[in-house]
Amino acid sequence: MSFAGTESPLPPDSFKAVVEAHWTAVYRLLYSMTGNPHDSEDLAQETFLRALRRWDSFKHGTNLRAWLLRIASNAFFDVRRKRQTLKIGPLPDEIESGNSAVENALENKEQAELIRVAVQDLTELTRLVFHLRVTEDLSFKEIAKLADITEVAARQHMHQARAKLIKRFGDAPKDAGEE
Amino acid sequence: MKCEAAQNWLLQCESLQPKTWPVGLVKHLRVCASCYQFAKSIKRLEKAWRRIPVPAECETSKLNFLARLSQLEQAKLPEIEQPESLPVFESSEELPALVPIDTVPELDVAEVEPGTAETHSLDELERPDSDPEIAQPRKVESEPAEKAVPRRDRRGKETPARDSGWGGMRWLAVAAAVFMVIIGIGLLLPSRNSPGADVVDRLIEWNAELANAPAKERKRLLEEYESFNTDLKRAVLSPEERQLAETLLADGRKLATSEDALTQAEVVTSIADKLMSRAAAAADKGNEKEIERHGTRYSRFNDRALKPMWNRFATFKAFEKKGGFIKDKGIGKDKGGFDKDKSFEKDKDKGLDKEKAGYDKDKAGSDKSGAKDEDKGVAMAFGKIEFDRAAYEYWLLQKMQFEQLYMRSPEFMRPDLHKQFDGWGRKGPPFGPGFGPKGRH
Numbered sequence: 001m002s003f004a005g006t007e008s009p010l011p012p013d014s015f016k017a018v019v020e021a022h023w024t025a026v027y028r029l030l031y032s033m034t035g036n037p038h039d040s041e042d043l044a045q046e047t048f049l050r051a052l053r054r055w056d057s058f059k060h061g062t063n064l065r066a067w068l069l070r071i072a073s074n075a076f077f078d079v080r081r082k083r084q085t086l087k088i089g090p091l092p093d094e095i096e097s098g099n100s101a102v103e104n105a106l107e108n109k110e111q112a113e114l115i116r117v118a119v120q121d122l123t124e125l126t127r128l129v130f131h132l133r134v135t136e137d138l139s140f141k142e143i144a145k146l147a148d149i150t151e152v153a154a155r156q157h158m159h160q161a162r163a164k165l166i167k168r169f170g171d172a173p174k175d176a177g178e179e
Numbered sequence: 180m181k182c183e184a185a186q187n188w189l190l191q192c193e194s195l196q197p198k199t200w201p202v203g204l205v206k207h208l209r210v211c212a213s214c215y216q217f218a219k220s221i222k223r224l225e226k227a228w229r230r231i232p233v234p235a236e237c238e239t240s241k242l243n244f245l246a247r248l249s250q251l252e253q254a255k256l257p258e259i260e261q262p263e264s265l266p267v268f269e270s271s272e273e274l275p276a277l278v279p280i281d282t283v284p285e286l287d288v289a290e291v292e293p294g295t296a297e298t299h300s301l302d303e304l305e306r307p308d309s310d311p312e313i314a315q316p317r318k319v320e321s322e323p324a325e326k327a328v329p330r331r332d333r334r335g336k337e338t339p340a341r342d343s344g345w346g347g348m349r350w351l352a353v354a355a356a357v358f359m360v361i362i363g364i365g366l367l368l369p370s371r372n373s374p375g376a377d378v379v380d381r382l383i384e385w386n387a388e389l390a391n392a393p394a395k396e397r398k399r400l401l402e403e404y405e406s407f408n409t410d411l412k413r414a415v416l417s418p419e420e421r422q423l424a425e426t427l428l429a430d431g432r433k434l435a436t437s438e439d440a441l442t443q444a445e446v447v448t449s450i451a452d453k454l455m456s457r458a459a460a461a462a463d464k465g466n467e468k469e470i471e472r473h474g475t476r477y478s479r480f481n482d483r484a485l486k487p488m489w490n491r492f493a494t495f496k497a498f499e500k501k502g503g504f505i506k507d508k509g510i511g512k513d514k515g516g517f518d519k520d521k522s523f524e525k526d527k528d529k530g531l532d533k534e535k536a537g538y539d540k541d542k543a544g545s546d547k548s549g550a551k552d553e554d555k556g557v558a559m560a561f562g563k564i565e566f567d568r569a570a571y572e573y574w575l576l577q578k579m580q581f582e583q584l585y586m587r588s589p590e591f592m593r594p595d596l597h598k599q600f601d602g603w604g605r606k607g608p609p610f611g612p613g614f615g616p617k618g619r620h
Binding site: 019041112116 | 190193224225229241243247
């Protein structure tokens with residue numbers, strides 16, 4: 001049994017379970033990349049359809065989520081290349097969330113909003129590396145493989161992201177003292 | 180450790196768990212409030228990012244997609260619906276009738292007279308009808324049941340029954356094969372005395388020589404590449420040793436052909452890292468012979484390649500080569516180049532001293548805070564001396580890159596193990612109880 005337009009040998013129920021398990025991670029990555037829920041939804045759908053089509057190429061026993069995130073980032077960059085009009089940016093005025101428990105857990109809602117804006121100001125690749133490292137807890141090696149860059153480059157992007165964010169929020173003392 | 184080095188490390192580290200940090204950094208954070216605060220800020224920032232909720236649309240979009248999947252599935256069902264089992268041919272009309280094996284006419288054993296079987300020609304066997312005797316077989320009356328039944332080939336020709344001698348031959352052949360396999364395994368198993376076993380050590384030496392050799396010497400050393408390659412092909416090595424040897428061979432070639440000091444430094448650091456990793460792995464396993472072998476290798480390479488390299492960079496004059504900067508009239512006491520001892524003093528905590536070490540970012544303009552500061556810094560440092568700004572910035576960049584490279588070296592990343600192995604290449608590893616990095620030293 002397979003889906004229309006796909007050659008996937010994966011049973012539908014199993015694939016639905018994959019969607020259930022990883023949709024949020026994929027969506028979250030795409031949302032951090034696009035800053036737009038509508039584009040995120042389109043790209044998430046595209047990601048899972050691609051995954052379904054290419055299920056044969058997934059090496060069982062490897063990190064499924066990393067594989068999906070790689071497809072998602074590829075989908076994002078593909079769309080960016082194809083249509084330069086893809087809206088990257090305008091963030092919602094308020095943080096939209098249906099999960100009030102998580103929302104309440106935030107120490108400072110405004111700060112979260114500021115962080116989101118600050119991360120949006122990073123370059124796409126830097127943002128991708130930062131998100132994958134911080135949210136998905138992937139190693140630099142995995143990130144390098146996922147983003148088709150070297151491990152050193154991944155480290156440098158992380159360095160850049162942290163430096164810019166720290167500088168922006170000014171939390172760290174400007175004049176670091178010496179021991 | 181200096182604050183700048185510590186913060187730089189924190190910005191690019193993989194994990195914010197202190198247990199994964201270098202000892203020097205942890206010590207520094209214990210006493211430096213500003214760096215501690217810096218680390219805490221990074222941690223807090225990342226925590227805040229992780230806790231930002233996903234938009235509410237996420238859940239609805241997932242449900243939409245799942246519904247779409249179900250629709251796609253249902254739309255496809257009629258086309259791909261198939262019976263549960265594979266179709267079976269129920270009629271034999273379409274196929275030629277199968278002839279049961281039992282009904283195939285077979286020559287009776289007894290119809291062939293002993294001693295006459297060999298006289299049948301091929302034509303006779305192919306056209307049995309031509310021989311009425313074969314067409315109408317006779318029955319044998321006195322055939323002992325115990326008699327060995329002769330075998331027949333495809334054409335029905337009788338072949339002699341197996342004699343007991345073949346069984347013996349077969350066992351002999353099996354024994355010979357087993358013997359050959361044992362000999363083969365024996366040859367393949369690497370030993371320290373096996374041919375080419377020292378190729379890895381020689382490759383390490385070769386890389387160490389290349390690491391600090393001048394261009395002419397490197398060109399000469401490159402000529403040894405082919406002989407190493409041949410030796411490596413012939414050498415009997417374990418898969419891990421072969422992999423290491425192949426990497427060393429490629430690294431050596433890179434060292435010999437690259438003109439860029441930073442690239443060379445990266446290669447040398449990576450070799451040291453590999454050797455240290457192998458020594459560390461051996462230490463984890465508690466294999467003393469392996470610890471000795473890899474620890475000595477690391478130590479020798481450290482002595483012969485890494486230490487001289489850091490010393491060489493301490494007097495790095497790339498900036499002068501660019502032609503713009505007059506060292507003696509330059510930035511105060513600057514001797515040019517990267518000095519790891521001054522920049523990353525771990526034990527004495529001298530650190531990246533602005534006064535003593537290579538450059539002063541506030542004065543010299545490496546501060547990223549703004550162009551105005553840079554101009555001011557340069558003016559303060561150089562006064563009216565003309566200089567090539569691009570060359571100066573290039574020098575600064577290289578210096579910073581060397582510093583970052585040093586921060587990734589085994590000496591910096593694993594100071595405990597480095598300290599344990601240091602000197603083994605000169606005086607050998609310590610022996611006795613507790614030998615090795617895990618034990619007393």
